[in-house]
Amino acid sequence: MILKYLWAQRRSNALLLLELTLVGIMLFYVVNAFLDAYGVYRIPLGFTTERSYVINLQKTKKANITGHQLKDSLDRFLRTRKEIDQFAYTFDSEPFSGDRNCWPIVVGGVEQQLNIRVSDVNFPSLLGVHINEGRWFTEAELLQNSKVCLITEGLKEFLKRPYPVGTMLSFGNPTEESLRIIGVIPDLKYGTYEPPVLSIFRPMDLEDNFFEWKMIVKVKEGQKEDFAQTLKLFTSDVSKSLGLVVLSVNDFDTKKQFADTNSTNAIWSLFWCAFFFLVNVILGIYVVFSGRVKKRVSELAIRMAVGSSRRGIIALVLGESILLLLLSSIVVLVVALNMAHFGILDGKIPFTAWRFIADFLFVELILLISVSSSVLVPAVKASRIEPAMALHYE
Template sequence: MIAHLFKLIWIQRSRNVWIVLELFVVSALMWFIVDYLTVMGITASTPTGFDIDHTYKVTLAVTQEWENNHVAYPEDSPEPWLNMQRIVARLREHPQVENVSVGSWHFPYCRSNMNNRFAHDSLHTSIDVLKVTPDYFRVFRVSGSDGNPEMLAAAISCGYVVSEEVEKRLFPGSSAVGQRITANGDEDEDGEAVTETFPIAGVTSLMKRTEFSRPARFIFYPLEERELAGQSETMLWRMVEICFRARAGVGADFAERFAKEMRAQLSVGNYYLSEITPISDFRDEQLQWVYDPMRYRIGFSIFFLINIFLGVIGTFWLRIEKRRSEIGLRMAVGSSRRQVLRQMMGEGIVLLLAAYVPAMLLCLNLSKMDLLSADYMDATPLRLLLNTVVTFMLLVVVVCLGTWYPARRSSKIEPAEALHYE
């Protein structure tokens, strides 16, 4: 059967060579389109490692010196930090508040960050630094491999916590817990950088900054109150963020109701409540920068896919329509409709294979030349294999659709009519 198909294709090689060239170009273009769509789909479906349902950020404002109700504190006074702690305590006492976290640039979808380079033995990597209190893991339900935030909340009290990606980079094939990493800290009196050592007490599960980003490298520092005790109100306002998790079932208008209810209680010293913002609002704002260009790219990709499908279907449809008399003649000499359908679809798949193999060799060579985007995912063998299989299956479906219906319609021709034409 296969030898017969090759013989028929070779006899009609002058026509088939153009179909193979078309399938070659289509296969290469479709491979890159499928790659983009599958990578974005896999990236979006990967868990972020945190939960922002019912989480909110408290935004405070500061009374300025020229305002009548401003309270003047001596320089290095601990009162500004104590006032902020009083605000946190009042939040914790509210019956609809589950947990409250305090930190620096620590909440999900925050656009500000700090980072440093860390090392273990000869391995180095850049890591984002988040200063948090133990309740951070409870508020955003960040957990380790055991799925329990309490383990990480206990770990941050006696050391440092890193994300899973840091463990993979600096401790490949082993656990980071109980290990130490180093980083260059501030300079000493001689102007030389002082090396700091950080004992790792816990490891989170895989974490990302957003749904459409690669796994991130985080290190969680315990928030040092002694560093904040002597800071001014303005500096604390810039450095410190307060977030909390509300209990389930508070309703969609909770932020507005809660702000009205707590406005007087959260006015302490020179601090007063500005607004309560759901963390989901920060998510929407952050992802807007991703969605806008992505919509256009996905739209164009789908548009090209539709055109590819229509082009391939049209090519095979026209090819079979021109062979109606041949199909009728085959039926006149004893071929059944099923045999005709199998032959036409078999020819289409053989032509696809003849074009697909060199097209894949081209795509794989282009990927080795770093022409395949690695913004969201590395060009691993699994990724290349997935693209190759998915693209081939889609093209097989398109070729079968382009041959099945016209071949089925042509096979209904009466043998006498086919012999008359012949």
């Protein structure tokens, strides 16, 4: 009976079907974007930066010192400061640096860009980077600029090597050097909403570009929140004697906030756009479906006059609307599958079958609640009309 009625009203129902289909597709895209952002947010950073600062150093033209001598001098000075708990050195590889020094690698015919990061031996202990397999490089390997590296878990999966420690990592180009893998660390993120990138860590070359070193310093508990200024003052004293200039001293909380700004603004913009879109969708569905029921009040009252129950009237109206929703869901499913197949839905994290199912079910739940609430209220009102009044009107 419901199918016969839908077919009899096929012209108006076709417009409703088209509206539900378009709304479903747009909602599916928006929901996927939010789930993608939430999935990235849930991934841990892979390190800790509490009570830590980064000091940017630059070599002056008057400096006449090697990288090894510079490291020894800074080490001796930093160990004398009672405020400092730990320290490490790096070239633009500290958290939230925004550095994207990449090398290409090809595995199984697939090219992938690797993020190349360099540091000294104290980097993992200062930032709490866990070693999942193998070990970090030693002081001897740092001083000798040994061709060793550690890879992240994501790169391990890309390489398809269950036990990568001890193997060589080649970069496709015969002129490029190969590195021996000595350890595996967790995936690292350099922003709350930034996905992990395939990365390797290798010993920093003490003679290469040491004029732009960065020191990461972790201070002991109990220091003032504005300790960055104090840190800049006493590091400036020793830097001048070594021919260096302290460009800036930044705490990692500030760097993290700066790194997250663009992503956070984009997500909030998407949120408000999605919110207004969703409100308009729900209001539009309510107006269309409730108006459709109100136009049939006389018909529904007559059905009650000839024997239909109030529960049967509500079930009839609700069943018609849900059937339209199911028909539109088939089209939405087909379109969504094609969007996933052609990579339109690819975000910051891999698009899996489980996420596709979650997106689709969540969209259908929103539409089901919207459609059901839109027809239930006028249907209940229509079911309360006395049949005699409807017959008298007819």
